[in-house]
Structures are given as structure tokens and as C-alpha cells.
Amino acid sequence: MAVSRNFARAIPEGAVIDRWSAPDGWPLRRFHWPAEGTPRGSILFQTGRGDVFEKYLESFAHWHGQGWTITALDWRGQGGSGRLTPKGDCGHIDDFVTYIDDLRAFAAQWQAETPGPHVVMGHSMGGHLVLRGLAEGAIAPDAAVLVAPMLGVRSALGKLAPPIARVLARLGDPRRSAWKGNEKPYTTETRANLLTHDPARYADELWWQAKDRTLLTGAPSWQWLVAAFRSMAALEAAPLESVRTPLLFVIAEADGLVDARAALRIAPRLPQAEMLRFGPESAHEILREADPVRDRALATIDGFIAARAPRA
Numbered sequence: 001m002a003v004s005r006n007f008a009r010a011i012p013e014g015a016v017i018d019r020w021s022a023p024d025g026w027p028l029r030r031f032h033w034p035a036e037g038t039p040r041g042s043i044l045f046q047t048g049r050g051d052v053f054e055k056y057l058e059s060f061a062h063w064h065g066q067g068w069t070i071t072a073l074d075w076r077g078q079g080g081s082g083r084l085t086p087k088g089d090c091g092h093i094d095d096f097v098t099y100i101d102d103l104r105a106f107a108a109q110w111q112a113e114t115p116g117p118h119v120v121m122g123h124s125m126g127g128h129l130v131l132r133g134l135a136e137g138a139i140a141p142d143a144a145v146l147v148a149p150m151l152g153v154r155s156a157l158g159k160l161a162p163p164i165a166r167v168l169a170r171l172g173d174p175r176r177s178a179w180k181g182n183e184k185p186y187t188t189e190t191r192a193n194l195l196t197h198d199p200a201r202y203a204d205e206l207w208w209q210a211k212d213r214t215l216l217t218g219a220p221s222w223q224w225l226v227a228a229f230r231s232m233a234a235l236e237a238a239p240l241e242s243v244r245t246p247l248l249f250v251i252a253e254a255d256g257l258v259d260a261r262a263a264l265r266i267a268p269r270l271p272q273a274e275m276l277r278f279g280p281e282s283a284h285e286i287l288r289e290a291d292p293v294r295d296r297a298l299a300t301i302d303g304f305i306a307a308r309a310p311r312a
Helices: 002-007 053-064 096-113 125-135 158-170 191-195 199-211 222-237 260-269 291-308
Strands: 016-021 027-033 041-046 068-073 118-123 143-147 247-252 273-278
Touching: 002 053, 027 053, 041 053, 041 096, 041 125, 053 068, 053 199, 068 096, 096 118, 096 125, 096 222, 118 125, 125 143, 125 222, 143 291, 158 222, 191 199, 222 260, 247 260, 247 291, 260 273, 273 291
Parallel strands: 041 068, 041 118, 118 143, 143 247, 247 273
Antiparallel strands: 016 027, 027 068
């Protein structure tokens, strides 16, 4: 599987980066890499908060080599999809329903224009939004994969975090950055340690940011936090037992950013869900981890897709 490392810092030949207009006209940056020869199917990969799709080129190359058409989209307000605040590096959203509206429209067009079977994957916030999209009927793929899904977050404040976020959002401009620097406040851990044990893969992200500073997204806004806490609570309270799409949860139990306990609590409620669990060997970015973790994750995902989304 290490052969795809050659793609970590280069847009692959044959891939196209362009803009897709949301129903309200907002331009979102899109990555599209058509399969060569007879297509195996199509994968839509959605990243986490503050991410860009360049971070996952290695994994895209892995699946493209198996015949999959690969598509990805930078979420509104981050990466190459513009900003929603005057402060250029702040990750802001009014409500997660805005993300879902974008996903609903984009996935419908993607599914109509690409060969099946169709698989949707989401990392972190992307995993949260994929699951919410399934629960609300916004997307209807043949199978889905949730990698370190953001179904809860790690916070030193515990249950006080949501009400504190609401109060602080009201005390000033809710679009202002909630903190400076690290991936989360109140931590002495470095950002690298929170994300991956692989220094080279962590450096790949910094390389892309240095190449194009406009892709960098910093801390979330207070309103993003309010919206995230609200969406996570609503999703867990939703009738998830009605979701019949085959699902694979890939969970890092030692995750320092999202609360893996929420995923472990929610996954058994979904009748078609399977789980792959990692211990302290994996940080948050499982698909960008050291090879032993990443290879096991990819092998499990491949096996899941082969069984649940067989070739048309």
C-alpha cells in the first residue's frame, strides 16, 4: 500500500480541481479524479473541520488504483471554499444545516453523474455530517465509511462546554475565533501529536499550507462550536435505528480531539453498522497514521466495500 506515498505532495495526472456552485451560488472547491478503464464505482470523500482534500491524496491514490472514481469537496468556509468571516483563517458556520444543504445538493449531482456503486466516506466533522445526512435522508449511497467521526468532542470542561460556548458566543461577535493556536484549547499537547504518529505525513499538510496559504483554516468560531454541540446532541437523539445504509465506523479510542466513546455508543444502534477499533497506536487522523495503522484501516475499508458495495 505504500506505493501511494508518491501522491502525497502532487495533484495526480488526470485529476481536476474546479468549483461547484451550491444552490445559493456559493462556490465550493471540488476535486474529481475519474477512474481509468472500467470503473469499479465512485467514492465521495468528505474531510474534517479545517481540512483540505490534499491531505488525503495518498488514500485517494490507493482507491483510484482499484478502479474507483474519487470526488471530494472542501466544506463551505474552509480550505479552498472561501471564508464566512472577515478574519481569513477562522473556521465559521452559522448552523450545520448549511453543511447538510451543500452535501444534499452536491451528493445528488455526484450520484447522478458518476458510475455506481456509490460510497460516501467522511473523516471527523465529515463523518458527523455523513451520518447526519443519512439520518435525514439527505444522501443515499450504497455504503458509507465514518473515520474518527466527530460524534462527541474531548473537552476539559465536560458537560459545561456547550452552555459556556453559548454564553461566550453572545458576549461578542459569534464569528470571532474561539481560541488561538492548537487544535483545541486547554492542552499542552502539540497539534502533531493530536493528529498522527507519522511525522512525514504531518509534514505533508504543512507543505500544502506553505504552497498555498489561502488553504489554511485556523481555530473555529464560537458560533461554529455552538452549532457543533447542537448538531451532535440532535444527531445522538435522532432515530438512528432507521438508518439502513451499510456503515463502517473506524474509531481511534485514544483520540485526543473527538470523543470516541460517543461513536462506540452510537454505532451499535445502527442495524447495518460494523466497527474497526484502534488503541493508543492511533491518533485522530487514522488514514494519515503510521503504516501499520493506516494499512490495517485501508484493508478493512476495502473488505467492507467489497462486501457491502459489490461491483455493479
